[in-house]
Amino acid sequence: xxxxxxxxxxxxxxxxxxxxxxxxxxxxxxxxxxxxxxxxxxxxxxxxxxxxxxxxxxxxxxxxxxxxxxxxxxxxxxxxxxxxxxxxxxxxxxxxxxxxxxxxxxxxxxxxxxxxxxxxxxxxxxxxxxxxxxxxxxxxxxxxxxxxxxxxxxxxxxxxxxxxxxxxxxxxxxxxxxxxxxxxxxxxxxxxxxxxxxxxxxxxxxxxxxxxxxxxxxxxxxxxxxxxxxxxxxxxxxxxxxxxxxxxxxxxxxxxxxxxxxxxxxxxxxxxxxxxxxxxxxxxxxxxxxxxxxxxxxxxxxxxxxxxxxxxxxxxxxxxxxxxxxxxxxxxxxxxxxxxxxxxxxxxxxxxxxxxxxxxxxxxxxxxxxxxxxxxxxxxxxxxxxxxxxxxxxxxxxxxxxxxxxxxxxxxxxxxxxxxxxxxxxxxxxxxxxxxxx
Ligand code: PMP
Numbered sequence: 001x002x003x004x005x006x007x008x009x010x011x012x013x014x015x016x017x018x019x020x021x022x023x024x025x026x027x028x029x030x031x032x033x034x035x036x037x038x039x040x041x042x043x044x045x046x047x048x049x050x051x052x053x054x055x056x057x058x059x060x061x062x063x064x065x066x067x068x069x070x071x072x073x074x075x076x077x078x079x080x081x082x083x084x085x086x087x088x089x090x091x092x093x094x095x096x097x098x099x100x101x102x103x104x105x106x107x108x109x110x111x112x113x114x115x116x117x118x119x120x121x122x123x124x125x126x127x128x129x130x131x132x133x134x135x136x137x138x139x140x141x142x143x144x145x146x147x148x149x150x151x152x153x154x155x156x157x158x159x160x161x162x163x164x165x166x167x168x169x170x171x172x173x174x175x176x177x178x179x180x181x182x183x184x185x186x187x188x189x190x191x192x193x194x195x196x197x198x199x200x201x202x203x204x205x206x207x208x209x210x211x212x213x214x215x216x217x218x219x220x221x222x223x224x225x226x227x228x229x230x231x232x233x234x235x236x237x238x239x240x241x242x243x244x245x246x247x248x249x250x251x252x253x254x255x256x257x258x259x260x261x262x263x264x265x266x267x268x269x270x271x272x273x274x275x276x277x278x279x280x281x282x283x284x285x286x287x288x289x290x291x292x293x294x295x296x297x298x299x300x301x302x303x304x305x306x307x308x309x310x311x312x313x314x315x316x317x318x319x320x321x322x323x324x325x326x327x328x329x330x331x332x333x334x335x336x337x338x339x340x341x342x343x344x345x346x347x348x349x350x351x352x353x354x355x356x357x358x359x360x361x362x363x364x365x366x367x368x369x370x371x372x373x374x375x376x377x378x379x380x381x382x383x384x385x386x387x388x389x390x391x392x393x394x395x396x397x398x399x400x401x402x403x404x405x406x407x408x409x410x411x412x413x414x415x416x417x418x419x420x421x422x423x424x425x426x427x428x429x430x431x432x433x434x435x436x437x438x
Pocket of ligand 1: 121122123125148149220221251252
């Protein structure tokens with residue numbers, strides 16, 4: 001539970017009572033509902049901070065689940081978007097800026113021989129999977145336990161946590177909720193993360209029907225579990241060996257963990273990859289990149305489009321954001337901040353003899369209250385996150401906006417500065433002690 005001893009919530013609560021009359025859960029994503037009394041409504045953000053409608057100030061470590069890589073309301077990005085607005089937004093025709101942004105992506109991500117734009121992460125991954133199917137002429141695909149690739153039916157499956165208590169058992173694959181057709185289940189295999197041997201077994205037997213292996217290089221939807229370098233390299237080799245395309249979903253990691261995303265970090269190249277969140281600092285745009293021969297299938301039989309693809313404001317914001325990320329040390333500084341934050345938190349916890357570990361990348365890291373960080377969805381699900389959940393509720397009340405459960409990593413932007421760091425670590429120490437006394 002999120003505490004509310006230190007901040008006012010009157011306006012958010014009153015607004016919730018109004019919102020629920022008009023919108024299911026009072027919000028536009030189920031994840032934004034934090035309970036009738038705890039759902040926060042934002043007034044505005046600037047840099048690393050945001051303010052809610054009650055006037056509470058927070059240092060934001062959620063950043064809209066990652067997009068605001070340069071901080072909220074970046075002046076340069078917003079000015080570019082405003083300028084684009086003055087010439088109109090959609091024409092159902094091409095514009096010159098698409099090529100400018102495509103070139104920037106190509107420059108930063110070598111696997112991008114060609115680029116196609118979409119609007120969201122979901123749309124990009126959905127399009128990438130169709131492209132892989134169109135190119136290979138095969139229907140099936142492989143995903144990994146604990147991954148999330150968007151809202152579409154093919155992606156909304158997970159491993160049953162009930163089955164995980166017995167680690168020798170293969171957990172049942174279940175849909176994320178109702179309304180997802182069981183028929184889709186016949187189209188994919190779900191393999192434990194960081195388990196190349198199991199992947200090879202599946203590919204060896206079924207490669208004739210498998211179009212693609214769809215992988216998040218860092219599982220960004222269960223705290224930030226990274227691929228082991230030897231694992232992701234093995235995935236690359238196995239895909240090549242068995243004639244299956246490797247789709248690297250860099251929606252969260254792209255333009256965040258390195259200028260060239262996780263592909264640069266791990267030294268691999270995807271056949272097709274997707275980027276979204278950090279591309280335009282919060283303006284909706286995503287891209288599918290990959291090998292020329294594959295991408296040229298658009299135009300040779302594979303359908304893709306959309307009214308809003310390459311919409312002018314998002315494109316202008318993308319140009320501004322990517323130019324900053326490419327030409328400055330923003331990502332290095334983000335990683336240094338992340339490291340300093342981990343070191344500081346680590347010190348506080350070590351001093352109190354609390355076992356802990358950090359997962360993911362410094363720019364999107366998870367905090368664990370066990371000496372060893374989980375390496376699979378199964379370990380993550382079985383880990384004890386009561387301490388984290390209690391502490392996160394206290395931190396939010398103190399003005400440190402982290403994820404209230406350990407599902408999402410802590411995201412850092414280039415606007416997080418020394419002042420944010422000191423404030424965060426001071427409040428973290430206080431929150432840890434309060435949690436110990438709970
Ligand atoms: N892929 C990954 C790895 C993601 O983290 C997400 C969103 N969290 C998506 C795809 C879907 O992106 P969107 O929410 O923009 O549709």
